Amino acid sequence: MPQEKVVLRNCGAIDPADIKTHRAREGFKALEKARGMTPEEVISEIKTSGLRGRGGAGFPCGIKWEGARNSPGDEKYVIGNADEGEVGTFKDRYIIQNDPFSLVEGLAIAGYAVGARQGYIYLRWEYSYLLDLLRGAIDQARAAGYLDGFRIEVRQGAGAYVCGEESALMESVEGKRGEARYRPPFPTVAGLFQKPTTINNVETLMNVAPIVLKGGAWYAGMGTERSRGTKVFSVSGDVARPGVYEMVLGSPLRELVEGLAGAKDIKMIQIGGATGRIIPYDQIDAPLAFESYLGAGAITVYNRSRGVLEIVGRTMEFLAEESCGKCTPCRQGTEWLVETLDRFRRGEGAARDIGYMQVLADTMALSSLCGLGQAACSGLVDTLKYFRDDYDRGISGK
Amino acid sequence: MGNISLTLNGTPVSAPQGMTILEVARENGIDIPTMCYLKDLAPVGACRLCVVEVEGSRTLVGSCHTPVTPGMVIQTHSPKVLEVRRVLIELMMASHPDTCIVCEAANCCELRLRATDLEVGMPRFRTRMHYFPVEDENPSIIRDMSKCILCRRCVAACDNIEGKKMFSLAYRGFETKVIYDLDKPIGSNETCRDCKTCITLCPTGALRLPMKFGQEKKGPVLYVKG
Numbered sequence: 001m002p003q004e005k006v007v008l009r010n011c012g013a014i015d016p017a018d019i020k021t022h023r024a025r026e027g028f029k030a031l032e033k034a035r036g037m038t039p040e041e042v043i044s045e046i047k048t049s050g051l052r053g054r055g056g057a058g059f060p061c062g063i064k065w066e067g068a069r070n071s072p073g074d075e076k077y078v079i080g081n082a083d084e085g086e087v088g089t090f091k092d093r094y095i096i097q098n099d100p101f102s103l104v105e106g107l108a109i110a111g112y113a114v115g116a117r118q119g120y121i122y123l124r125w126e127y128s129y130l131l132d133l134l135r136g137a138i139d140q141a142r143a144a145g146y147l148d149g150f151r152i153e154v155r156q157g158a159g160a161y162v163c164g165e166e167s168a169l170m171e172s173v174e175g176k177r178g179e180a181r182y183r184p185p186f187p188t189v190a191g192l193f194q195k196p197t198t199i200n201n202v203e204t205l206m207n208v209a210p211i212v213l214k215g216g217a218w219y220a221g222m223g224t225e226r227s228r229g230t231k232v233f234s235v236s237g238d239v240a241r242p243g244v245y246e247m248v249l250g251s252p253l254r255e256l257v258e259g260l261a262g263a264k265d266i267k268m269i270q271i272g273g274a275t276g277r278i279i280p281y282d283q284i285d286a287p288l289a290f291e292s293y294l295g296a297g298a299i300t301v302y303n304r305s306r307g308v309l310e311i312v313g314r315t316m317e318f319l320a321e322e323s324c325g326k327c328t329p330c331r332q333g334t335e336w337l338v339e340t341l342d343r344f345r346r347g348e349g350a351a352r353d354i355g356y357m358q359v360l361a362d363t364m365a366l367s368s369l370c371g372l373g374q375a376a377c378s379g380l381v382d383t384l385k386y387f388r389d390d391y392d393r394g395i396s397g398k
Numbered sequence: 399m400g401n402i403s404l405t406l407n408g409t410p411v412s413a414p415q416g417m418t419i420l421e422v423a424r425e426n427g428i429d430i431p432t433m434c435y436l437k438d439l440a441p442v443g444a445c446r447l448c449v450v451e452v453e454g455s456r457t458l459v460g461s462c463h464t465p466v467t468p469g470m471v472i473q474t475h476s477p478k479v480l481e482v483r484r485v486l487i488e489l490m491m492a493s494h495p496d497t498c499i500v501c502e503a504a505n506c507c508e509l510r511l512r513a514t515d516l517e518v519g520m521p522r523f524r525t526r527m528h529y530f531p532v533e534d535e536n537p538s539i540i541r542d543m544s545k546c547i548l549c550r551r552c553v554a555a556c557d558n559i560e561g562k563k564m565f566s567l568a569y570r571g572f573e574t575k576v577i578y579d580l581d582k583p584i585g586s587n588e589t590c591r592d593c594k595t596c597i598t599l600c601p602t603g604a605l606r607l608p609m610k611f612g613q614e615k616k617g618p619v620l621y622v623k624g
Contacts, residue, residue, distance in 0.1 A: 160570070162570075182464075324570055324574075325548070325567075325570045325571050325574025327445070328445050328486050328489050328547075328548075329446055331548070332489035332492050332493065332523070334571065334572070335493070335526075335571070335572040336489070336492055339525055356523065359481075359485060363485040365457065366478070367457070367458050367482050367486065368446070368457075374457060
C-alpha cells in the first residue's frame with residue numbers, strides 16, 4: 001500500500017508564506033462551503049467521516065464538536081493543539097512548516113461548527129521558530145477576509161510535555177501552572193475559562209477541509225471499521241529513511257517500517273512515543289489502526305544493538321521529569337520506577353521489584369489524574385511481557 | 399434538581415443531583431479515606447486516595463470530584479480499590495522521613511492513621527527523600543517541607559479560607575514543592591500571622607506550631623497494628 005496524501009496534500013506543493021499558492025489548490029474553498037451549510041450539517045459530515053482525534057486518544061471528532069455545540073453558553077472556544085511533545089513525533093511541525101493555511105482553515109471551520117468566535121493555537125515552545133510563519137498565515141487569511149467574526153490567537157507553551165494534555169493545556173492558556181484537571185466536567189462542557197471548548201490535534205484539523213469538500217462518505221471509504229481515513233506517522237530510530245509518512249489506516253506496520261522507512265534487523269518498535277506501547281519484531285504484521293496500537297503516530301524503531309532496559313529506563317526518566325507533580329501515583333510512582341530501573345540497569349535489581357513494578361503499573365493506570373500517569377507504564381508492562389529475560393539479567397547476583 | 403437513584407456497594411440509594419460520590423457515601427455512613435479533600439472547598443483531586451470503582455469506567459474515579467449520575471453503580475471498598483489505596487499510601491510514604499518517633503504530629507498524623515486503617519504493611523516502594531531545612535524563624539509557624547505529601551490543603555486553605563494566598567506550587571514531578579513567596583523560608587517578619595488555619599489542616603507534621611520543650615503532645619496515643 002503506497003502513501004495516500006490527504007493531510008499532507010499541500011506539503012511541498014505550496015509556498016507556506018503565500019496564501020495565493022494555497023488558494024490555487026482549493027484553499028479556503030472548504031471554509032466557504034462550510035459557511036454555506038448549517039453548523040449541524042458540518043458536524044454531521046464530520047460524524048459521517050468517522051474522523052477520530054489524531055493526538056493519541058482517538059476520540060470521535062464529530063461527537064466532540066457536537067458536545068461543545070450543544071453545551072449552553074454564548075462564549076465558546078476552539079483550540080488547535082500544536083504542543084507536539086510526544087517523544088518521536090514531528091508530524092505537526094512538518095505540517096505547520098509546509099501548510100499552515102490548512103490548519104487555520106480547519107480551525108475556522110471548527111469554530112463555525114461549534115459556534116466559537118475565538119480560537120487558539122497552542123504552539124509548543126520548542127517550535128518558536130514557526131511562530132512567524134503561523135502568525136503570517138493567520139494574518140494573510142484575515143486580510144483575505146476568511147476570518148471575519150473569528151479571531152485566532154497563537155499561544156506559546158513554555159516547554160512542558162504535560163501541557164499537550166488537553167486540561168493542562170487549558171490551564172496553561174489561562175496563564176496558570178500547567179497541571180491536569182479532573183474530569184468531569186469535560187472540556188466540551190466547561191473547558192477554557194470554564195466555557196465549552198473543543199481541543200483538536202493539528203492533524204485532526206488538517207483532515208477537516210478535505211472532509212467538508214469531498215464529503216464524509218468519501219473519507220469513511222478509507223481505512224478500517226473503527227479507524228477511518230489516513231494517518232500521518234513520524235518514523236525515527238534505526239531506520240534508513242526516517243521522516244513523515246501518511247498512510248491509510250489499517251496498513252500493515254511492516255509496510256511502513258520495513259518498506260517505506262527501510263528498517264533492518266529490528267528488535268522492537270515503540271508506537272506512540274514515551275507513553276506508547278513497545279512491541280517485539282514478531283508482531284510487525286499488526287495493522288496501523290486504533291484497533292491495535294496507534295497513539296499520536298510516533299514510530300520509533302530499535303534494532304538488535306539496543307538494550308531494552310536502557311530504552312525503558314530513559315523513557316521513564318523523561319516521564320518523571322515531565323510529570324506535573326499534582327497527583328500522587330504519577331509524581332511518586334515515576335520517581336520510584338526511575339530509581340528501580342536504574343538499579344536493574346546497573347545489575348543491582350531485586351527480584352521482588354519486578355512484581356512491585358507490575359503492582360505499581362496497575363495502580364498508576366487505574367488512579368492517575370491524566371493520560372501521562374495512566375499510560376506511563378505501558379512500555380514497561382509490554383517489555384516485562386516480551387523481554388522478561390532482560391529484566392532478569394538486571395537482578396543482582398545473576 | 400431532583401433526586402436520582404444509584405447503587406452504592408450493592409445497596410440502592412437515592413441522592414440529590416450534583417452531589418459528589420464522596421458526599422453521597424458519607425451521607426450513607428461509608429467512610430472513603432481522603433487526603434487533599436477539604437469539606438466546603440472546591441475539590442483538588444491530587445491525592446487520589448478517594449478513588450472508587452464505577453461500573454463502565456476504564457479507570458477508577460476520584461470520588462471527591464465526580465458527581466453522581468443516574469444509575470451509577472459504585473464500589474467504594476472492593477479489593478481492587480483497597481489495593482490501589484494501599485499503594486497510594488505507600489507512595490506518599492515513599493519519600494516521607496522515618497522520623498515519626500520524634501514527630502510532633504505522630505499521634506494525630508492522618509497519613510499514619512490512613513496507613514494503619516488500610517493495613518499497609520512493609521513499604522514496597524522507597525525512593526530518595528527530600529531534604530529541606532526546617533523553617534523555624536517565624537513565631538507562628540514551623541514548616542518542615544521534608545514531611546510534606548503535597549495534599550495542597552495549606553494552599554487551598556490560605557487562599558480560600560484566609561484569603562491570603564501565601565502558598566503556591568513550584569517545580570514539577572518529584573521536585574514539586576509547596577512554596578512560600580518565591581520559594582524562600584518563612585522568615586520572622588513575614589505577612590504570615592498566627593491564624594493557624596493551615597497548621598490545623600496539615601495532615602502530617604510538615605506544618606506545626608512552634609513547640610516549647612515539655613509541652614504536652616496532642617491527640618490520643620495511636621493504636622498501631624502489627
